[in-house]
Structures are given as C-alpha cells and as structure tokens.
Amino acid sequence: MLLRHTIACLLFVFNLVYASSLNHTKTRNEVIIAHHGAVATDDRRCSKIGMEVIREGGHAVDAAVAAALCLGVVSPASSGLGGGSFMVLSLSNGVAKAFDMRETAPLLASKDMYGGNTTLKATGGLSVGVPGELAGLHKAWKQYGKLPWERLVKPAEILALRGFKISPYLHMQMEATESYILNDNGLSSVFAPHGKLLKVGEICYNKKLAETLREISKFGPQAFYGGKIGINFVKDVQNAGGILTLEDLKRYTVKEKEPISIDFLGLKILGMPPPSGGPPMMLLLNILAQYELPSGLSGTLGIHREIEALKHVFAVRMNLGDPDFVNITAVLSDMLSTKFAKVLKKDINDNMTYNSSHYGGK
Known part of the structure; x- marks a missing residue:
C-alpha cells in the first residue's frame, strides 16, 4: 500500500454543518442553526454519525471520535488511523484542554536519513511517523466519553465493510495519485478494483480496514500499538523502506497541553x-x-x-x-x-x- 504521512483534521473543517438539536432552524440546504449542539466535518455522512451519537446522549468527545473514524474511511487522503491529530476541548465547567496526538519520529530517525531526496519525505516508508490519532482519540474518550467505545467505532467499520460512495473530493485525490494507486496492489484493490479508478458516486469497499476497525472496537488501541495490527503495520512500513518499529508504537504517548x-x-x-x-x-x-x-x-x-x-x-x-x-x-x-x-x-x-x-x- 502507499504509505503517506497524513494528518487528521478533527474539529476544524467547516465545509458543512450538520447540526443536532431538538429545536433548530434550517436556513438553507447546507447549513442548520442549532441551539443544543452541532457536529461539523467535511463529509455529510460523518457529520450525521456524530449527530446520532449526540442524540443518544453522547459527549461531544464521543461525537468527535465517531466522526473522526468515519473520515478515515470516506476521506482517507486527508485522515486516518495511520496519521495524527489535534483536539481542543472547552468544557462546560470552564476547563480547557488540548490533546496533542500528532505523529512522532521513529527512534531510528536522523536528520540526514532522506539523503537530500525530498520525495522520500512525502511518500514511501521513510515518510511514515509513529501514528497518534487512535491513541489520542481513545485517551480523550477515556476521560470524557459516555457511550461505549465499540459503539463509536462501529459506524466507520460498517461504512468500510458495506461500502461508501466515492465523493468528488476523494475522487480528486485519487486522480492526483492515480499512478501510485494503480501500481500498488493494496490501493488498487480498494480504489481501482477493475483496473480503473472508481468514479464519483460508485461504491468503494475497504474490507481490510473494516477488519482493522473491528479489532480496534473490541480490544482498543492496544490492538494497534502492540497487537497483530501493529505487527503487520510495522512489517508493511519496513518492506516499503521505512524504519518504524514495534517499539515505536509501544512507546507512543499522547501529550496533554494547555490551549493557547x-x-x-x-x-x-x-x-x-x-x-x-x-x-x-x-x-x-x-x-x-x-x-x-x-x-x-x-x-x-x-x-x-x-x-x-x-x-x-x-x-x-x-x-x-x-x-x-x-x-x-x-x-x-x-x-x-x-x-x-x-x-x-x-x-x-x-x-x-x-x-x-x-x-x-x-
């Protein structure tokens, strides 16, 4: 598979507002003004998933977790388990907290490891850092979540397993990386199963990601940072020329900071x-x-x-x-x-x- 350093943008994408409220006013097709809560992502499907979590009595963190995992399925060029993220919380009691779940450099990283080849910084195994998104989402959920972890992971798993429509944005990203996709067995099996890129509106299935999410829903982040998923992930990265190790995954730590x-x-x-x-x-x-x-x-x-x-x-x-x-x-x-x-x-x-x-x- 193509190994790219990705960053998940968790809470600050405003292309679409899909609001959850018992008393809201619809002003136009794309925007809802709400009085009790709102979930905003760059994909309606993920906003809806977050909204449903809120309606079930979930905390805002619950909604953020479910929506972020959804984005990793339907918008994999911008988000995903292999990347990192940031989260800023402003709680009802006045407390504010920031979670730094960005990727970190592997232990074997050095300042001259790219040898002047700028391409290696962007694609391939050497571009892969230690992923932090899953660890950060789980830590925030452990502190503030109300709904079961499995409930929050399930919607993303279902999307990956049963299929989702290719969005115009995802298709644009697929076209920009077409040569990578077609020359990679893992990527082509998902995004070009018949030898050509899927078109906008066609159904995309990512069953291996669904299996990964199923394991994570049952066993939490330890399945990723020390279990079978982590072992396979490290193997794939190293086969692609990377330096990531299982020790890197086991040592990853989410940083809690004070917001600016x-x-x-x-x-x-x-x-x-x-x-x-x-x-x-x-x-x-x-x-x-x-x-x-x-x-x-x-x-x-x-x-x-x-x-x-x-x-x-x-x-x-x-x-x-x-x-x-x-x-x-x-x-x-x-x-x-x-x-x-x-x-x-x-x-x-x-x-x-x-x-x-x-x-x-x-």
Whole structure:
C-alpha cells in the first residue's frame, strides 16, 4: 500500500454543518442553526454519525471520535488511523484542554536519513511517523466519553465493510495519485478494483480496514500499538523502506497541553499550541483585528489586507520549531501578542506589495 504521512483534521473543517438539536432552524440546504449542539466535518455522512451519537446522549468527545473514524474511511487522503491529530476541548465547567496526538519520529530517525531526496519525505516508508490519532482519540474518550467505545467505532467499520460512495473530493485525490494507486496492489484493490479508478458516486469497499476497525472496537488501541495490527503495520512500513518499529508504537504517548488563547472582537479564542498551526492563526486574527471589522476586510482591499497579513504570519512562522527540541517561548509570545500584531499591521501598505525580504523572507 502507499504509505503517506497524513494528518487528521478533527474539529476544524467547516465545509458543512450538520447540526443536532431538538429545536433548530434550517436556513438553507447546507447549513442548520442549532441551539443544543452541532457536529461539523467535511463529509455529510460523518457529520450525521456524530449527530446520532449526540442524540443518544453522547459527549461531544464521543461525537468527535465517531466522526473522526468515519473520515478515515470516506476521506482517507486527508485522515486516518495511520496519521495524527489535534483536539481542543472547552468544557462546560470552564476547563480547557488540548490533546496533542500528532505523529512522532521513529527512534531510528536522523536528520540526514532522506539523503537530500525530498520525495522520500512525502511518500514511501521513510515518510511514515509513529501514528497518534487512535491513541489520542481513545485517551480523550477515556476521560470524557459516555457511550461505549465499540459503539463509536462501529459506524466507520460498517461504512468500510458495506461500502461508501466515492465523493468528488476523494475522487480528486485519487486522480492526483492515480499512478501510485494503480501500481500498488493494496490501493488498487480498494480504489481501482477493475483496473480503473472508481468514479464519483460508485461504491468503494475497504474490507481490510473494516477488519482493522473491528479489532480496534473490541480490544482498543492496544490492538494497534502492540497487537497483530501493529505487527503487520510495522512489517508493511519496513518492506516499503521505512524504519518504524514495534517499539515505536509501544512507546507512543499522547501529550496533554494547555490551549493557547487570545481575545478577538470581545470573544476568547482557544487554539492548539505548537506543533500545530494554532499560533499562526492567532497572529493572523490579531493583525486583522486592527482593521475596522467587518468593513475593513470587504472587497478587493480586504483581500489585499488578508494576503499581506498572511505574508507576515508565514514569515514569523518560520521561527517556530518542534517544542520538544527547540525553545520557542519568545516567538510564541510574539505570535499571541496584540502589540506585536500592531507592529506588523503598520507594515501593511493598502496600495502596494513588496518582495519577500520586506516580510522577513530570504
């Protein structure tokens, strides 16, 4: 199978809102305004699964787990058990918590292991880190979940076993990686069972993933991080040229962190700390808040301001690093600082743009 480093985007995809409520108002086909709860993912089927969990009395974490596992089935190019994720919780008692379940580098990893070959960073066995999504979802569920674990995994298992329709987005990703799919027995058996890529709307079956989810529903994450699934996973990665070991899986640890926050337009915005993209997002919001909103960001001038702000944000972002190995205290403080954002805003010209060096680039 094609081994790619994937990141699961768990709670922050807003293409579609599918809300759960006993009292809601439908404003248009794609959006529902609710008063008691909502589940938002980038696939209606997964949003519906999360909604059903809420209606059964499940916690928001229960819904997030079920929806995330669903996304790993119907949107495997963007999410899945082989990747990692972040989760930010804001609880009813005022407590906020962040779960860092991102992938980590294998124990045998080294800074020169790619030998200058950038392709190896993106595809193949050497691109595979130690997956964290399943461990993180299970840990969050253990702390806050109300429904049985098996209940949350079952919908994804059923989708993989009984089949699901290929979405336009998934088909686009399949076309972008067609050569990989057709040259890989595992991938082609799922996405091109008759020698050609499945089309939008055609049914896709992933029975091996269904078997994996069934084991996980019964035995929890230990089936993945130390059991038969983990052993087979490590074997596949190593056969593809990777350096992942069973010891890597057994030693994986989810990190619990304090969320970062800023005040924006009178609201407290919570975000994921590094190594996520939370700090750059906070800096962008702080810069844009210096304009009179919403009028200050309307029209072509508003687009220009957003683009210029993003240039500054990405330049500052280059000073970040893995907090496990790099001291990023100072740059993180700047990225959350309103004072620093004001300095950058003053450097934005409404009538012109500049070369990269103006923004801190090289």
